[in-house]
Amino acid sequence: MTSRDGYVWTEAEGLRAGVRSIGVIEPPSNLTDNTIIFDVIIVGAGYCGLTAARDATLSGLKVLLLEGRDRIGGRSWSTDIGRYPFEMGGTWVHWGQPHVWREISRYEMRDQIEISYDFSSGINQYLMVNAEGTQSMTHDEEDALMESGLQKFFNVDGKSGRDIMPFPHNASFNPEVLKYDKQTVAERLFEIRNFLTPNERVAIEAFVLLCSGGTLETTSFFELLHWWALSEYSYQGCIEYLVKYKFRFGQSSFSIRFFREAQETGNLSYVFNCPIVSVRNEENVVQVTARDGQTFEARRMISAMPLNVLNAVHFNPALSPGRKAAADIGHINQCIKVHAEIKDRHLRSWTGISYPHNRLIYGFGDGTTPAGNTHVVCFGAQHNHFEPEDDIQETIKALNGFVEMHIERIVFHNWSKDEFAKGAWFFPGPEFVTKHLEDLRLREGNIFFASSDWAVGWRSFIDGAIEEGTRAALAVKRDLQRIPKQL
Amino acid sequence: MTSRDGYVWTEAEGLRAGVRSIGVIEPPSNLTDNTIIFDVIIVGAGYCGLTAARDATLSGLKVLLLEGRDRIGGRSWSTDIGRYPFEMGGTWVHWGQPHVWREISRYEMRDQIEISYDFSSGINQYLMVNAEGTQSMTHDEEDALMESGLQKFFNVDGKSGRDIMPFPHNASFNPEVLKYDKQTVAERLFEIRNFLTPNERVAIEAFVLLCSGGTLETTSFFELLHWWALSEYSYQGCIEYLVKYKFRFGQSSFSIRFFREAQETGNLSYVFNCPIVSVRNEENVVQVTARDGQTFEARRMISAMPLNVLNAVHFNPALSPGRKAAADIGHINQCIKVHAEIKDRHLRSWTGISYPHNRLIYGFGDGTTPAGNTHVVCFGAQHNHFEPEDDIQETIKALNGFVEMHIERIVFHNWSKDEFAKGAWFFPGPEFVTKHLEDLRLREGNIFFASSDWAVGWRSFIDGAIEEGTRAALAVKRDLQRIPKQL
Numbered sequence: 013m014t015s016r017d018g019y020v021w022t023e024a025e026g027l028r029a030g031v032r033s034i035g036v037i038e039p040p041s042n043l044t045d046n047t048i049i050f051d052v053i054i055v056g057a058g059y060c061g062l063t064a065a066r067d068a069t070l071s072g073l074k075v076l077l078l079e080g081r082d083r084i085g086g087r088s089w090s091t092d093i094g095r096y097p098f099e100m101g102g103t104w105v106h107w108g109q110p111h112v113w114r115e116i117s118r119y120e121m122r123d124q125i126e127i128s129y130d131f132s133s134g135i136n137q138y139l140m141v142n143a144e145g146t147q148s149m150t151h152d153e154e155d156a157l158m159e160s161g162l163q164k165f166f167n168v169d170g171k172s173g174r175d176i177m178p179f180p181h182n183a184s185f186n187p188e189v190l191k192y193d194k195q196t197v198a199e200r201l202f203e204i205r206n207f208l209t210p211n212e213r214v215a216i217e218a219f220v221l222l223c224s225g226g227t228l229e230t231t232s233f234f235e236l237l238h239w240w241a242l243s244e245y246s247y248q249g250c251i252e253y254l255v256k257y258k259f260r261f262g263q264s265s266f267s268i269r270f271f272r273e274a275q276e277t278g279n280l281s282y283v284f285n286c287p288i289v290s291v292r293n294e295e296n297v298v299q300v301t302a303r304d305g306q307t308f309e310a311r312r313m314i315s316a317m318p319l320n321v322l323n324a325v326h327f328n329p330a331l332s333p334g335r336k337a338a339a340d341i342g343h344i345n346q347c348i349k350v351h352a353e354i355k356d357r358h359l360r361s362w363t364g365i366s367y368p369h370n371r372l373i374y375g376f377g378d379g380t381t382p383a384g385n386t387h388v389v390c391f392g393a394q395h396n397h398f399e400p401e402d403d404i405q406e407t408i409k410a411l412n413g414f415v416e417m418h419i420e421r422i423v424f425h426n427w428s429k430d431e432f433a434k435g436a437w438f439f440p441g442p443e444f445v446t447k448h449l450e451d452l453r454l455r456e457g458n459i460f461f462a463s464s465d466w467a468v469g470w471r472s473f474i475d476g477a478i479e480e481g482t483r484a485a486l487a488v489k490r491d492l493q494r495i496p497k498q499l
Numbered sequence: 500m501t502s503r504d505g506y507v508w509t510e511a512e513g514l515r516a517g518v519r520s521i522g523v524i525e526p527p528s529n530l531t532d533n534t535i536i537f538d539v540i541i542v543g544a545g546y547c548g549l550t551a552a553r554d555a556t557l558s559g560l561k562v563l564l565l566e567g568r569d570r571i572g573g574r575s576w577s578t579d580i581g582r583y584p585f586e587m588g589g590t591w592v593h594w595g596q597p598h599v600w601r602e603i604s605r606y607e608m609r610d611q612i613e614i615s616y617d618f619s620s621g622i623n624q625y626l627m628v629n630a631e632g633t634q635s636m637t638h639d640e641e642d643a644l645m646e647s648g649l650q651k652f653f654n655v656d657g658k659s660g661r662d663i664m665p666f667p668h669n670a671s672f673n674p675e676v677l678k679y680d681k682q683t684v685a686e687r688l689f690e691i692r693n694f695l696t697p698n699e700r701v702a703i704e705a706f707v708l709l710c711s712g713g714t715l716e717t718t719s720f721f722e723l724l725h726w727w728a729l730s731e732y733s734y735q736g737c738i739e740y741l742v743k744y745k746f747r748f749g750q751s752s753f754s755i756r757f758f759r760e761a762q763e764t765g766n767l768s769y770v771f772n773c774p775i776v777s778v779r780n781e782e783n784v785v786q787v788t789a790r791d792g793q794t795f796e797a798r799r800m801i802s803a804m805p806l807n808v809l810n811a812v813h814f815n816p817a818l819s820p821g822r823k824a825a826a827d828i829g830h831i832n833q834c835i836k837v838h839a840e841i842k843d844r845h846l847r848s849w850t851g852i853s854y855p856h857n858r859l860i861y862g863f864g865d866g867t868t869p870a871g872n873t874h875v876v877c878f879g880a881q882h883n884h885f886e887p888e889d890d891i892q893e894t895i896k897a898l899n900g901f902v903e904m905h906i907e908r909i910v911f912h913n914w915s916k917d918e919f920a921k922g923a924w925f926f927p928g929p930e931f932v933t934k935h936l937e938d939l940r941l942r943e944g945n946i947f948f949a950s951s952d953w954a955v956g957w958r959s960f961i962d963g964a965i966e967e968g969t970r971a972a973l974a975v976k977r978d979l980q981r982i983p984k985q986l
Binding site for chain 2: 070071072107108109110111112113114117118120122123125179180181182244249257276277468469479482483486493
């Protein structure tokens with residue numbers, strides 16, 4: 013099935029919107045009776061909404077899942093281009109991500125995990141490109157450079173961050189750490205400017221922008237410390253946790269398990285292609301109105317919409333001032349992720365940065381396609397932001413800004429222009445977490461708000477989405493257990 | 500409520516069998532109709548059986564939970580002595596244990612985690628005792644000694660074990676690693692005998708026996724490599740993952756959540772104090788007979804009994820030869836875990852080993868009791884094994900074999916003498932995993948076998964128990980979905 017989402021470009025066919033994916037749900041609705049009052053309406057079929065839908069249907073609740081798109085997965089979905097999965101959003105998983113790993117284990121998918129990198133063949137090179145030219149290093153030299161730079165960057169306590177944030181799933185276990193939410197990365201870099209080599213500085217900046225998708229001035233240092241703590245306080249850990257292990261058959265092969273299991277309960281109704289415009293949160297019922305005018309009712313609602321689109325829906329009564337303010341500020345991640353299938357087999361082992369002049373900052377070999385071509389994945393950020401579909405020659409130029417590539421195909425999803433995301437994974441500006449996280453986690457009347465964007469642990473990750481979907485489903489179940497059916 | 504399990508000794512009251520715990524279930528049964536044919540009978544109410552019972556009841560199956568003891572938790576339970584939890588078995592948890600952490604997060608218990616150690620007060624000392632006397636080190640020196648010794652011990656690949664076992668939740672991702680299952684720890688130590696300092700050798704041996712509860716000659720080096728890989732290939736990681744974070748209100752405050760949630764579904768029947776003696780595994784039904792002659796029937800059964808007691812039950816037809824052989828061999832862990840409440844406040848910061856002459860090998864400060872006393876926990880193994888209840892003066896002597904202690908109370912559970920465990924957490928001898936693990940994971944007719952003892956990831960840990968309970972509940976649900984109710 014072909015989704016409306018995503019773009020593919022080839023020389024022969026030019027740029028086309030819409031990409032095949034096994035995450036497309038066809039037919040898009042199984043709802044026959046519009047007058048049912050559901051136990052819970054879940055808005056959003058990303059991992060958070062899917063987890064909530066699965067858990068709620070398993071526990072016997074009648075669920076209506078509404079999704080604006082034609083597919084599941086939200087900000088994580090994979091293509092099915094010649095059976096090959098290009099990951100359009102969230103990609104990598106790790107057994108140190110508890111919620112995601114519990115599901116991989118439960119669905120017995122641990123044998124379907126493979127490694128993105130392959131340093132066993134081709135030129136094993138790290139290429140650092142800046143305006144003056146290209147430096148070439150071995151991957152061991154790359155690792156040493158990154159480790160030494162990042163250790164300086166994060167070593168605020170003489171213990172690589174371990175003392176200041178010992179317990180990343182309860183990040184303010186040591187409340188002292190919260191002061192770093194006042195600091196931007198630009199400010200932290202200024203603090204340590206005399207201790208970094210020029211290469212370390214460039215490497216850190218590129219790495220930070222890969223994580224935050226923002227700019228150095230808009231990225232909270234606290235949140236990066238949180239990623240660092242989650243990744244075991246080392247660059248080696250960051251590689252292991254953040255960009256190494258992925259699904260052989262793509263993220264959509266994982267997300268579809270949640271959807272199918274919910275379906276099998278017989279308790280799941282769903283409508284795809286159904287963006288919502290307004291929500292009435294009344295005493296005993298929530299009424300949701302879709303863009304096409306349809307209305308749906310339930311005793312409770314789980315909003316699994318991302319932060320950056322929350323204010324696009326009209327809530328009555330209005331959202332709490334704290335939540336509304338948070339959604340107005342939003343998060344800063346405008347990551348651009350571009351895949352290229354290239355003839356250059358020797359680049360399978362390539363990693364590189366091209367910064368600060370290039371429109372794409374970070375890239376590496378991510379796989380080998382069925383045709384035997386190399387698949388590389390490259391990332392840009394708000395720094396030097398662009399829209400890859402607007403001028404494909406600019407995109408090709410940005411790809412060649414790392415190293416010469418012979419491009420067969422380009423594949424991407426523009427998350428910034430996506431009306432159901434308005435950005436990539438959550439990354440906060442300074443003071444956002446300390447000022448707004450708690451507000452975002454609160455219930456309002458019959459509505460429970462769940463999103464990886466305000467998870468406690470692996471916030472921003474698929475893991476955080478599952479954490480939050482799990483939380484919301486249990487909360488709704490408990491809430492409805494307390495009261496008899498009245499409607 | 501007071502369990503029959505466990506022992507407490509005080510000078511005033513002497514030795515008493517039976518300890519208070521919030522894990523005791525009262526009344527012990529809610530079964531009113533013995534003729535019900537259940538969807539599934541689950542035998543064993545440890546974390547594995549509890550998880551299976553919770554998940555199966557949540558998915559709508561009618562479950563009968565049978566347990567030989569008067570309490571939940573199996574090999575993990577905590578006392579309620581003056582409201583203080585002494586952990587009688589499995590204790591520590593970590594967010595890197597995915598199944599356990601998913602549950603802690605789901606039950607919103609992450610704020611109930613605290614740290615065993617407290618090096619902020621008293622004498623911050625590591626005491627190494629051997630027959631010749633005592634060496635005193637700082638904890639930094641202890642860490643350096645352990646790290647350097649263990650790195651030599653596990654560095655079989657020049658990468659601290661990362662190359663040979665990169666993916667601990669799929670431990671044979673690199674099949675080369677399986678050769679280490681042929682090797683005992685004694686053999687590995689012989690290999691590196693010329694590279695270890697005398698202190699490193701002693702420290703490693705004590706650490707290994709703390710992990711395996713066996714002897715150097717009976718401990719599989721492969722399994723230790725697995726623990727090491729799970730613990731991020733460092734001694735620092737071992738501390739973090741294995742012995743640092745525990746529940747402020749004890750393990751039983753966690754396990755009771757699973758039980759209560761299963762109860763709330765209305766689908767859970769249970770009988771405690773109900774050891775089983777035989778199982779008939781027929782075409783469409785499983786019949787279970789208890790020691791008191793009662794019989795129970797279900798369409799499926801989940802055996803959540805530990806490896807070492809599997810052959811105490813008579814199965815008809817007989818268990819598969821592979822499973823039976825594995826259960827005949829059993830695992831080697833005869834760990835002795837003894838808690839002492841001591842007046843010596845300065846020992847809160849103590850860690851130590853006393854080896855090889857002492858009957859307890861490893862100990863450290865584990866908490867402060869409500870009376871303001873120090874709580875220390877100490878471990879012995881099959882090496883120099885003893886039964887703490889047999890001669891309490893010998894036990895006191897073993898405790899004082901670390902450092903002089905003024906003992907107010909001793910608390911322990913004798914796992915070796917426990918008829919429902921016959922040992923502590925699973926630890927295999929050489930070749931056990933390669934020869935028997937797959938057999939132990941297979942279904943036989945209507946019976947699904949689940950236990951941390953044959954988990955894939957954190958095998959032997961609470962995490963592995965939850966992994967296995969999760970697997971079994973899903974497998975039974977799927978199996979019963981395929982066929983209509985016939986009975």
